[in-house]
Amino acid sequence: MSCVSGLQTDCEALLSSFQETDNVRFEVFAGLWRDRRFHTIFHGQTRPLEKNKFTQKALDLAWRYFLPPYTFQIRVGALYLLYGLYSTQLCKPKQKIRVALKEWLEIQRFQLDLINAQHYDAAYIFRKLRLDKAFHFTAMPRLLSFRTKKKIRETQLKEEFKELSNRVTRLITSDVLEEMMNVHDHYQKMKCLISIDKSQPDKALNLIKDEFVINIKNAILEYQQWQQNKMKSSSKAKDSEEMTDRKEGGTSQDSEGSERANALAKIKYKSYNAVAMASKSRRHRQVKLESSESGSDQGKVKSPRCKRSRERSQLTQKGNSLETKDRIQAIKKEVVTRNRRMPVITEEENSSEEDLPRPKRKRTR
Secondary structure: OHHHHHHHHHHHHHHHHHHHOOOOOHHHHHHHHHHHOHHHHHOOOOOHHHHHHHHHHHHHHHHHHHOOOEOHHHHHHHHHHHHHHHHHOOOOOOOOEEEEHHHHHHHHHHHHHHHHOOOHHHHHHHHHHHHOOOEEEEOOOOOOOOOOOOOOOOOOOOHHHEOOOOHHHHHOOHHHHHHHHHHHHHHHHHHHHHOOOOOOOOHHHOOOOOOHHHHHHHHHHHHHHHHHHHHHHHHHHHHHHHHHHHHOHHHHHHHHHHHHHHHHHHHHHHHHHOOOOOOHHHHHHOOOOOOOOOOOOOOOOOOOHHHHHHHHHHHHHHHHHHHHHHHHHHHHHHHHHHHHHOOOOOOOOOOOOOOOOOOOOOOOO
16 A cells, blocks of 8 residues: 555656646656656566556556546646556556546547647547557456455545536536527627618617627636636645644644643543442442542542551451351251261260269179
């Protein structure tokens, strides 16, 4: 992912510098390519597998900028970038540009726009790629495999390259303006035919201005220029804010450190205030919180030595009582077992039966 992110930053830097020129000529892009020595981007990989993977990622990344919703100039720059990457790659055989069938119609429209706008150098580059068989036509834009689920992370591309989406440009396109111009010309001709003077319509028929379509076109161009200037000013403001943040890095780091210390203090305070409930067998050892009068001692647990000694004495007493209970139970068990087996006569310690003489047995005749 680090390799892809670095490649993305390099491509975006090249396209942004091409966008600042306000030009779509191939000579300008070639000069920027040579100044940045962009052809050396493939010289880092030595193994053929690494070369193929890196080249395919580079072509896929440049291809994304060639598709809408990016501006016309960025799409032309992406076309030049595709041509440069395909021509300077070191793979044998060369890696091709993956093109889905649903994307091909949009590409053909873009080619017609290049020809109609007389950008013949960009149209020639596109035709050169087609003649070199640089495109690999597929059904889907990405490779699919059977019974495998892969989470594909989509890289976020630069938002400044995208075309400004507004309802004005969607509503009034170049085709709509051309159609309005044709309708206006036809309307003027019809007014001339109706009027007395065939070369000029009557003043009573002048319901709209003659430069109606031209005024609409100028208003749309002014709006687009205002929107572009607004975007540039906002980007400059962001850059200036970043510069000020970098300059004030020391103070910001101190404030961040103080905020972190406060957060840690709050966490400790909560942890000391929170008391976990003990189990039933350890309820006698439950910790109780005692709030002190002073605000600094709030939330702390009182644990003096006398309290510890009391707890220890209580524990020892309870332990001794448990031991005595166990001994009594063991003696009772032994007595019961002896009664079951054989009758046993217990002798008292203070009895004087041992001192008495035994009686003599009489013989029976």
